[in-house]
Amino acid sequence: MTTTNLIPAIATHPGLLLADEIEANEYTQIDFAKLIGLKRSQLNEIIKGKRNINAELALLLEKALGIDAEFWMEAQKNYDLDKVRIEAKNKLRLEAIEIWNVIKSFIPVAFFKKEQIISGDPCQDINTIKEVYQVENLDQMATMSVQTNYARFKKSAKLKTDVVNIMGWVKLVQHRASDITVVPFHHENQEGVIEKLRAILFENKSVLEKVQNTLHENGIKLVYQTKGEKTPVDGVSFWSHGNPAIGMTLRHNRLDNFAFTLFHELGHIYEHLINNNEAEFIDLDFKNEEEEYKNSLEEKQANHFAQNSLIKEEAWNTFAKNIISSNNDESIIAFAKKVKIHPSIVRGRVCFELNDFRSFTTIDKSIN
Secondary structure, three states: OOOOOOOOOOOOOHHHHHHHHHHHOOOOHHHHHHHHOOOHHHHHHHHOOOOOOOHHHHHHHHHHHOOOHHHHHHHHHHHHHHHHHHHHHHHHHHHHHHHHHHHOOOOOHHHHHHOOOOOOOHHHHHHHHHHHHOOOOHHHHHHHOOOHHHHHHHOOOOOOOOHHHHHHHHHHHHHHHHOOOOOOOOHHHHHHHHHHHHHHHHHOOOHHHHHHHHHHHOOOEEEEOOOOOOOOEEEEEEEEOOEEEEEEOOOOOOHHHHHHHHHHHHHHHHHOHHHOOOOEEEEEOHHHOOHHHHOOHHHHHHHHHHHHHHOOHHHHHHHHOOOOOOOOHHHHHHHHHHHOOOHHHHHHHHHHHHOOOOOOOOOOOOOO
16 A cells, blocks of 8 residues: 655744643743753754754653653654655756746647646646647657648748647647547448438537537547637547547537538548548638648548538539529528538538628528
8 A cells, every 4th residue: 555745835843843842831941941951042943943853852852841752853854854855846846837938838828728728837737738749858849830730830921820829729639539439440431421421410400419429430539629819720630549530629600611621621531541640631711721731632632522522513513503593592492402411501612602601691500
């Protein structure tokens, strides 16, 4: 059986105990000093913790107060040990504060506090951050932001992005995904997964829970994680301990945005991650994304996968021939019913194609 030695905030010198016993036995300090053969100044130094109790003095106290010499020696030993432990603890805290002053420039402190990832105590938080970011030292933290996947945010001309905040959000999603256990992933189930998800979106009832359960039942982890400031992220896809995983912010809280982001990340999984378990795709809001990334082959393939999975290309092309005249709720609802997809998803595609997101509609875009 092991015991934990708690370190007190203050080490108690046996001189304080001696002062209490002198008073309890109704001695003055002058009289007690004479009794045990000390100068009053020497006794005063013991009481104030400036002089220690040795074996000779412990025997004198035993005779004068009736308290075993072993008690006084043990009290002195405990004081000496506590003093050393407190000094070591304070040294560790000073070192932790110094390390934390460096670490906090690499992490979204306010966001992590809000999400209760860090407590404000650097002695605890340093280990937490190492666990979340999967690093062993500060050098790894410093070089992480210049890795290819994150370096593109540093080059961004968009003022609403922050590489530290984006990286922190991604690392938190990955950390939370690591705690999720799902069945093995089989990419051969792709069509079945897509059809189940389309049915859930079409019904639009308990969507978030049903989508998450469906993906977990098919070996794909799904994490819903709110974002922090200057983090215009829609989603991320990556491998997590042998399974593909998706993180989503739900920042727009619209069914059409949710559906496209979900299928876009699935596109990365089925088109890219199954061939590269080291890859990681971080997708920002379309308006905040750099042209170079938007025009990359992987993004184009993921976009096509999302569009074609939600609405088959042939059906969309037929509908899109008259998209200008069909840009009304009645036409959209009729087409949505025909292809068995929620009308808000069809309308979202129409608005994207026409670059018109302000036209009036009665179609409800809420996620239910």
